[in-house]
Amino acid sequence: MSLSVLLASAPSPGPGGSLDEAAEQAGNAAGWVEExxxxxxxxxxxxxxxxxxxxxxxxxxxxxxxxxxxxxxxxxxxxxxxxxxxxxxxxxxxxxxxxxxxxxxxxxxxxxxxxxxxxxxxxxxxxNLAPLLASAGVAGVALGFGARNLVTDFLSGVFMILEDQYGVGDTIDAGVASGEVIEVGLRVTKLRGDNGEIWYVRNGEVKRIGNLSQGWSTAGVDVTVRPTEDLEQVRKAITAAAETMAKEEPWAERLWGPVEVLGLDAVLLDSMTVRVTAKTMPGKSLGVERELRWRIKQALEDAGIRMIGVLPLQADGESSADPTAAMAAPSAYASATSPQSMATTPIPPPTNLNKQ
Missing domain, CATH: 1.10.287 (Helix Hairpins)
Incomplete structure (x- = not known):
């Protein structure tokens, strides 16, 4: 049978049936919404x-x-x-x-x-949140293993900041690099080296920190003089120079304690070393050491105390020039019988030659 015959033989819905179905569907929808x-x-x-x-x-x-x-x-x-x-x-x-x-x-x-x-x-x-939380846990573990260096740097940076191990302006020795801290981040710390270079140090790579700017620093100076000098005069000259320095600015602020003469640090046949120390402001020990050396040298010279490396004073009328300085060393070629002269003498040609 053809499609046209089937359509013609099918009963057509009446208008009453379609309205009843629409009303029933609307009622069902309204009831579902109401529920x-x-x-x-x-x-x-x-x-x-x-x-x-x-x-x-x-x-x-x-x-x-x-x-x-x-x-x-x-x-x-x-x-x-x-x-x-x-x-x-x-x-x-x-x-x-x-x-x-x-x-x-x-x-x-x-x-x-x-x-x-x-x-x-x-x-x-x-x-159901259980599968979602399980998937998130697995993803977190995978991310932790894949980015463990990043996580280590971040956690190390957080603890460094919370514990205030160092900060901007501090001079630190981080093992892998040393210098002045110019920026502290959660992952990387930036250091300015002694020659001006910038070091980027990952916080996770830092195993130890030596902070040279916290607490106080120690300035140490070794004064080497001749073993024949009077130790009491050396002590008095150093103490006077240190007391004068402690009363002047800016050294009065940078010195956090009196300059101490600890005594003899070494005694040799031709010299003896006196150790001088002082407690200073953090990061200012090098400047204090330089100024101490300058003032101690001047004080010892004013007291007539000779330091190692200084030439002794010459008496009046005494010439300091060496009379043998212009003389040349004797030569081995000056003697005709020396082995060097005989080795350089030309060999004479033979006098009698056999003719062939």
Missing amino acids: NWSTWLSTGLRILLIVAVAITLRYLIRRALTNLIDRMNRSAQAVQGTALGGLLVNAERRRQRSEAIGSVLRSVASFLIMGTAALMILGAFKI
Whole structure:
């Protein structure tokens, strides 16, 4: 049978049947909506409440952390121009440390709040979170193994900043490099070397830190004089020079204790060494050592004390020139019987030659 014959023989729906079906479908839809609208409304309100609480809580926590960091920076700037600020507070170091700590705390707070809110929203939709959490755990482990160096650098940087191991302006020895800290980051620390080069040191590569700018430093000077000098006169000259230096600026601020003459550090046949030390401001020991050497040398010269390396004074009328300085060393070729002269004498030709 053809398609036209089948269509012609099929009963056509009447107008009454189509209206009844439409009404029945509309009633079923209305009933389904009426049964579920309360669930939809409660779920939507719960989601809106979760989002509102998360956004509000995130804003309040970040605002509190920002105000705390600003207060710390203002307290550092308040003492920057004072003597206490010059000795104990580095404003740039304090600012970078507080900003780094604030950035870490804000990021952690945002991650925890928004992550918890996302999980609560998924739970409101009746989604099983167990597979999702398991997948996230596996992905986290894989990421941790793949980027373990990055994670190590980040965690090391966080602990270095929290423990205040060093900061901007400090002179440190990090093992792999040494110099002045110019920037502290969560992953990399920038150092300015002695020759002006910039070292980028990964925080995870630092196994030890020697901070030369915390606490105090020690300036040490060795004074080498002749063994025939009077030790009491040497001590008096060094003490007088040190007391004069301690009363003058800026050395009065850089010296944190009296200059001490510890005594003889070494005694040899032709010299003896006197050890002098002083406690100084952190990072100022080299400048104090140079100034101490300068003043001690002047004081010893004024006292007539000779140091090793200084030529003795010549008496009046005595010539300091060596009379044998212009004389040449004797030559082995001056003697005709010396082996060198005989070796250079030409061999005479033979007198009698046999003719062939």
